[in-house]
Amino acid sequence: MSGTLRLLWPVLAIITIGAALGTGGYTFIYAKGSSYLTNDPSACANCHVMQAEYDGWIKSSHHEVAVCNDCHTPHDLAGKYTTKMKNGYRHSFAFTTGRFEEPIEIKKSSLDIVEGACRSCHGNIVEAIDGPHREGDARISCVRCHADVGHQR
Template structure:
């Protein structure tokens, strides 16, 4: 074949590239992705609207984001511990992991209860959180109270254990409440 011969029609066409097609997703996979996106969107909106990042801080004002907690924030400001302790110091474990596990647990159940109005008024501390607060008292005041505590508490009955509880006698140390009248709601001074 001579070198000056024109190329044939097949040779003049550019090579055809094969297009890779993505695999088709099933309806279930699409529905799952949509639900996951919707859940992430609602969660992000709720976290932003509820000022969720402020709960990760050590600022007591973050606790008062919810109007239900305003009374407790106000009473803390009038308490003897106002200048030495913030909410996290008394209501969360002092170790890193325990602190954030408790924050997550309490944050979830507080937001659930406050959103649906399903909580006691006045708010009542759960036994697990009362124990955390008790440990905080003992940790901060260990030099003073440890000599007063029995070496073992295993053999003590429930009533004796309650008498050893700091918050049993000193319930208003962190939050100063003033009763108005019988049956009335507690208020801060």
């Protein structure tokens, strides 16, 4: 490596790292990134895609007893933030590239988390009705019949 190139390499690396950190920091601030680390439901309505879900939650019976994270993230700390990270990345990528569905549709992995949350809070009721609420060997999902409970339409 020549002397000039050897001196230029660290400068280019610093400029590249600085640009990446600056862009990332600006995006984090512009997108209200720190709000997603909280338990505040208004963070879920930061983008217009989720406004209908937020408004529906405000009108729902769960408004007084549960926030978004209670139903849409696992209750253990690692699971909660892993899920928030995965969904946050997927949502921000879809929103930034315009590849999102309106109204937004819940993914299978998220539906499993919601189902677990229903059963966690309403376990005594669910156990009593699980027997008759089956299709073959499979349990019927709570949200199949109670889809509007958390987000009233």
